Amino acid sequence: MLNKGVCAIMTAAIAASAMAQAQNPAIKISVNNKSTGMGQTIELTAKSSLPNGKPAAGWMILPYVNGQRWGAHEFADAQGKAVFQIPLPRVGKQIITASAMTTAEDPSHWIWADKVSDGQTITVRHSFNIKGKPLSSQLWVAVDDNCVTKINGKSLGESGGWLGNRKLRIPSSLLVSGENKIESVVNNGSGPAGFLLRLEIETDAGPQLVVSDKSWTVQEGASSAVAVKDLGPASDGQWSMDKWPGSSNKAQMYTGAVISPDMPVSNPVVVDVLRRELQAPSKDPKHLIVMQWENWYSKTIYSWGTAQAVPVMGFYNSADENVMRQHIIWMIEAGTDIIQCDMSNNIWDVKDWDDRAGMVNELFFINQLMLETMAKMKDEGIDVPKFMILSGVNWTENGPKVVNAQLNALYHTFVNNPRWADLYYRLDGKPVVLLLDLPGKYYAERAILDKRWNIRFASISMEKNVDQRNKGFWSWMDNEATSVPGPDGKPEAITASIGCFNDGGWLDPGSHGRRGGATFVEDWQTVMKDKPQHIFIHQFQEFAGQPEGQGYGDKHDRYVDSYSVDLSDDLEPVSLTTPAYRGKGGWGYFYLNLNKALVDLLRQKTLETSVLVVAKPDRRHEVSGDSMELEWRTVGKPLAEGVTIAIDGKVVATGVKDPTLKLDISKLKKGLHTITLTAPGAMQRYRLAWDDDSLPLAQLEPAIVSMEFLRK
Numbered sequence: 001m002l003n004k005g006v007c008a009i010m011t012a013a014i015a016a017s018a019m020a021q022a023q024n025p026a027i028k029i030s031v032n033n034k035s036t037g038m039g040q041t042i043e044l045t046a047k048s049s050l051p052n053g054k055p056a057a058g059w060m061i062l063p064y065v066n067g068q069r070w071g072a073h074e075f076a077d078a079q080g081k082a083v084f085q086i087p088l089p090r091v092g093k094q095i096i097t098a099s100a101m102t103t104a105e106d107p108s109h110w111i112w113a114d115k116v117s118d119g120q121t122i123t124v125r126h127s128f129n130i131k132g133k134p135l136s137s138q139l140w141v142a143v144d145d146n147c148v149t150k151i152n153g154k155s156l157g158e159s160g161g162w163l164g165n166r167k168l169r170i171p172s173s174l175l176v177s178g179e180n181k182i183e184s185v186v187n188n189g190s191g192p193a194g195f196l197l198r199l200e201i202e203t204d205a206g207p208q209l210v211v212s213d214k215s216w217t218v219q220e221g222a223s224s225a226v227a228v229k230d231l232g233p234a235s236d237g238q239w240s241m242d243k244w245p246g247s248s249n250k251a252q253m254y255t256g257a258v259i260s261p262d263m264p265v266s267n268p269v270v271v272d273v274l275r276r277e278l279q280a281p282s283k284d285p286k287h288l289i290v291m292q293w294e295n296w297y298s299k300t301i302y303s304w305g306t307a308q309a310v311p312v313m314g315f316y317n318s319a320d321e322n323v324m325r326q327h328i329i330w331m332i333e334a335g336t337d338i339i340q341c342d343m344s345n346n347i348w349d350v351k352d353w354d355d356r357a358g359m360v361n362e363l364f365f366i367n368q369l370m371l372e373t374m375a376k377m378k379d380e381g382i383d384v385p386k387f388m389i390l391s392g393v394n395w396t397e398n399g400p401k402v403v404n405a406q407l408n409a410l411y412h413t414f415v416n417n418p419r420w421a422d423l424y425y426r427l428d429g430k431p432v433v434l435l436l437d438l439p440g441k442y443y444a445e446r447a448i449l450d451k452r453w454n455i456r457f458a459s460i461s462m463e464k465n466v467d468q469r470n471k472g473f474w475s476w477m478d479n480e481a482t483s484v485p486g487p488d489g490k491p492e493a494i495t496a497s498i499g500c501f502n503d504g505g506w507l508d509p510g511s512h513g514r515r516g517g518a519t520f521v522e523d524w525q526t527v528m529k530d531k532p533q534h535i536f537i538h539q540f541q542e543f544a545g546q547p548e549g550q551g552y553g554d555k556h557d558r559y560v561d562s563y564s565v566d567l568s569d570d571l572e573p574v575s576l577t578t579p580a581y582r583g584k585g586g587w588g589y590f591y592l593n594l595n596k597a598l599v600d601l602l603r604q605k606t607l608e609t610s611v612l613v614v615a616k617p618d619r620r621h622e623v624s625g626d627s628m629e630l631e632w633r634t635v636g637k638p639l640a641e642g643v644t645i646a647i648d649g650k651v652v653a654t655g656v657k658d659p660t661l662k663l664d665i666s667k668l669k670k671g672l673h674t675i676t677l678t679a680p681g682a683m684q685r686y687r688l689a690w691d692d693d694s695l696p697l698a699q700l701e702p703a704i705v706s707m708e709f710l711r712k
Helices: 004-023 249-253 321-333 358-379 399-415 466-470 515-530 590-602
Strands: 026-031 035-037 041-049 060-065 081-087 092-101 109-112 121-130 134-151 154-161 168-170 178-187 194-203 206-211 217-219 229-233 269-274 288-293 338-342 386-391 430-436 454-460 474-477 491-497 534-540 610-616 621-623 627-636 643-647 650-656 660-664 671-684 701-711
Touching: 026 092, 026 269, 041 060, 041 092, 060 081, 060 249, 121 194, 121 206, 154 168, 178 194, 288 321, 321 358, 338 358, 358 386, 358 399, 386 399, 399 430, 474 491, 474 534, 491 515, 515 590, 515 610, 515 627, 590 610, 590 627, 610 671, 610 701, 627 671, 650 660
Parallel strands: 035 269, 288 338, 288 534, 338 386, 386 430, 430 454, 454 474, 491 534, 621 701
Antiparallel strands: 026 041, 041 081, 060 092, 092 269, 109 194, 109 229, 121 178, 121 217, 134 154, 134 168, 134 178, 134 194, 194 206, 610 627, 627 660, 643 650, 643 671, 671 701
C-alpha cells in the first residue's frame, strides 16, 4: 500500500505531466506514398498547431518509424508545417508518427580562455548573489579534460570528462545568503578544450540558477583576469552529453530514441515498403568504384556538435544496423564495388597494441556490424559490394610494430572468419589493406609488415607528392585528381573528391569547396581520361570538424574534415533545410545523384550521356549588384550546341559555349530564384535532383541542372 506522501508526489507528477501535455501542439501527418521500394524515400508532411489554435511555429518536429526516431529533425514554419524526406531501408509495413518539442535551450554555455593550447591550465571564476536562505543545491560540471571546483573556498573535488554527467549535491552550509564565489581550476590535455557548469539552488525565496556563461572571468598563469570566451550553448560544439539537465532535448534527436511520455504524438501513417531489385550502373571489373566510408559517430568518438549538415536519417550512431543498411543500398545504387571503411587515426600515440583505447574496440565492433549487415543482405540475394579497410596511424618510434599488431587483429577479425571471408576485397589473391602513411614510415619498414595482406600505402596530394606517387601510394584525398601507377605502369588508382582542403585547412585559399559539383566533375574529367583500375570516391559520411575558434595551428583557424556546407567533402544525403553548426540546410540528394551519373558515364562502352553542373552561384548563395557570375562544368559527351540558360523559367541566353559569363539580374526581385541550364542535344540517364533519390531513367532525357540563389 502507498502512503499518503508517495500518493501526493505521484498525483503532483501526473498533474505536472498533464499540464505539460496540455501545452503541447497537436500534430497531423501525411505521406505522399503509402508504399515505396526498399531504401527509397517518402515525403512526410507534418502540420502542427497549439492548443489556442495558432500554428506551432518554431517547434522542432521529430519523425519516428515503428516507435523509434528516424529522419532529420525539422522546424515548423510560420504555418506550423514541416516537410521531411524519409528513407525506408526495411521491408514490410512501417508505422510512421511524429512528435514535437520546444527548442528552449539550457542557459549554461561552454567557456574557455581566448586561446587554446595543449597542456593548458586556466582558472575560471564567477560571483553570484543568493536571495533568501539556501536550503539545498546540486551541481553539474562537464569539462574537457578535468578540473577542481571550489565554492566559497571549499573544494568539491575533481571532475573529468563530459559523458554520463552525474549531479553532485552541495551541502547547504557551503552557500550563504548574499554574495558567493565559485571557481574551477581547469586543465586541457590536448586538442579542443571547454568547461561547462550548472548550479541549481533551492532557497526559502524560491529556486535560483547559476550557469557558466560570458559573465565569468578567466585567468591563466600570472596574467590578469579577463572575460571568458563563449563557446556556445550546452548542446552545441563538439561535446555530446547524455545527462545534462535542460539539454535532454538533444537525446531525442538521435535515431533509435523512443518518444518521451510527456511528448505529443501524431496520428499514425502506415507505409508498405516492398522488396525490389536494386538498380546500379553496369559492372566493370576493370574499373572499380571504391567508396570511402567514415564510421566514427558515437557518444564516445565523434558527436554531431559541429556537423555541417543533418543527414536525412537524422543524427545517428554508426553502430546502427538500419543506418548501415540504408548506406549500403545508397552505395550499391551509386555503383560502388568496394566499401573502404576508415580505421585510421585511432592509435596515434599507443606504445603497445594492448594499450589501445576503448574507441579502437568500438571501431572494430562497428565494422563487424557493417560486415554482418552486408552478409545478411547477401543472404537476401542482394549483390553487395566488397569490403576493405584503411588502417594506421601511429608515427611513434615503434609505430610500425603497433600497426603490425593491428593488422594481425584485423586479419583474424575480418578475413579469417568464414561468415565474412568472401566479402573482403582481394587483389592478386590477397586481402587488401591500405595504410595511411603520410611520412612514408611504414613504407620504409614494409619488410616487417604482415605478409598475409596485400598492403597498399596511402597518402594525400598525389599531384605534388611525386616520390610517393612513383612508389605506388594510393590517395585518400587530392587537390587535383592524379592517377597513381601500378606495378605494370598502368593507372592503378585515383581519388575523385566532392571537395578537398589544402595544407592550411578549409579556409586556405588553395582549398576546393563543393562549387555545386564542379570540383567533383573536374576530377572526373581526369578519371574519364585515365580510367584507372580503382576509382576512390572522397567521401561518404564525414560530419566531424572543429568548433569555431578551436581549429588547429597557432591561430586555431586550420579547420579540417569539414567546415561548412560548401567547404566539406561528403555526399551522404542530408536535409535541405535543417540548420546545423555552420549551415542553414544542406545538399539533399544532389551529390549522391551526381555520383550515379558519373559512374554510369564511366561504364558506357560508347559515350551517350553528358553530366552538367553549375559551379557559380553555389546553392542559395546571396548575390548582390546588377550582374551575376555564372560558371558551369561538364564531362562526358561534348555539348556541341552549348547550353540554354533560364532564370525562373525564362530563357535569358542560348547556345552558350563559354563556361564563364556574367548575367544581367538587375530586373530580378529580391529573394529566391532558380537558374536552369539545359544542353540541347545532350542527354542524361540520372536526374540531378536535390530533393529525391534518382533511379536510372527508362529513356534518356535532355541534360539539365538547376541551382537556387538569393538576390540581396
